[in-house]
Amino acid sequence: MIIIMNNEVTDAQIDAVAQRLKSWGLDSNVSRGVERTVIGAIGDESKIDKELLQALPGVEQVIRVMKPYKIVARSYHKEDTVIDIKGIKLGGRQIQVIGGPCSVETQPQMDEAAKYVAAAGCRLMRGGAFKPRTSPYTFQGAGVEGLEMFRKAADRYNLPIVTELMDVRQIDAFMKYDVDVIQIGTRNMQNFDLLKEVGRLHKPVILKRGMSATISEWLMAAEYIAAGGNHDIIFCERGVRSFETYYRNMLDVTAIPVLKKETHLPVIIDPSHAGGKAWMVPALARAAVAAGADGLLVEMHPNPCEAWCDADQALNPQELVDLMGSLKGIAQAIGREL
Ligand SMILES: [Mn+2]
Known part of the structure; x- marks a missing residue:
């Protein structure tokens, strides 16, 4: 100093x-x-x-001369960290696309979604059972019942599941249904008590960037999880709040090379919550892969017009198939695979 x-x-x-x-x-x-x-x-x-x-x-x-974060820093661990999620590697040569609906609605909806996610070639599935909604009067998620529906649907296709944890009181249910990857949402990026708790678990964690968080604050949030002993952390950029109103958030593609330099941990992109419109998702997804993202978190609904949440940003099953096809070419061009 x-x-x-x-x-x-x-x-x-x-x-x-x-x-x-x-x-x-x-x-x-x-x-x-x-x-x-x-x-x-x-x-x-x-x-x-x-x-x-x-x-x-x-x-x-x-x-300060030294960086305030240690375990998550590239200087602490020179090689890229590859996280093993039930045998699926995230952070290595292979790019992982995590597909699925914004929220878990019904068993038939989840069964259909899992079928399409697997058919498109995705190896992991997303879906929210506990939803952080802006309004308390909108659908708040199917809760524990939703976890059960999700598990049942995903298991049929051997898809590990990714779902958001909002509160420490939900951890027991997450363990009961053996959630494979815990997502910490943008609104909870600096919920330090929650971060400390997931730091004690032996489950990979997707840490979404707070909507107005700096990269340094984001790295420090990850350090909270790492300090508890859980080093399986995946950064997820989902767009930051800006002056622009045309789209939901502004996708910060620059964050990818910056994080790749600062940390050894995998970096994924959520193009759905960044653009906020389904038609923007393919372009943003391609930009993310080209810039070096290790994976994507993409919203896909069997029937987007019927979705209970984020309907206008969900891809339909065919759009997900098309997206996977176009990403394959980009992955190959940069020496990776899908
Ligand atoms: Mn959503």
Whole structure:
């Protein structure tokens, strides 16, 4: 950490900073320039309370040198992490498309959806049983019953299931139905108590980006999960809130190479919640794969016009088949496979 002192700094103030650093077990290196004095803190930066330093007289600015995240950082683990989900590898050469409806509605709807997801060549299935809806008066999800319907439908095609966890009180039900991948939604990205709890579980976690979260905040949210012992974390970019109103969110494709540089963990894209319209999904999905995403989370409903949630952004079964076909070519062009 580097501490920059203001230009009227006194020797006593410099000494006070050095003493404070010493109390945390760090040495200091004072460098006096013509106009500025800079103090370098030498030792374990994690012991430093940045705010406490900033509050000391004579201190102008405190700059961190080390990244605040550790386990999720590329520097901690050089190789790409490949997550094994019931034998299906996410984060390796093969790109995974997780298809399925926004929400679990009925058993026949889930049976149909699973059939089409498998037929399109997807190896994992999505579906929400607990739904974070903007309005309390809209469909809130089928709940535990939904998990049961989802499990039953997906098992017939050996599809591991991905579903959103909203509250720690739902964890027992998630374990009972052996949910394969737990999704933490955009609204819960910084629900730290929830992150700590999933950090204790032995289940892969998809951590969606908060709708206005910076990449650094997102990485720190993942660090919460990793710090608990669960290192099977998948980042999912789903569009950030912007000034534009034409589409639901703005897909941040730039986040893919940035995350690939900062973390060893897999990165997937949700083009459905980014665009918010089914016709935008193929273009966004192709951009994501071309930019290096390890997978996609795509909404597909057997009959989108009848969907209880996010109807206008769901692909129909044939559109999912077509999308898989066009993604295959892109995957090959960049040395990957679908
Ligand atoms: Mn949805």
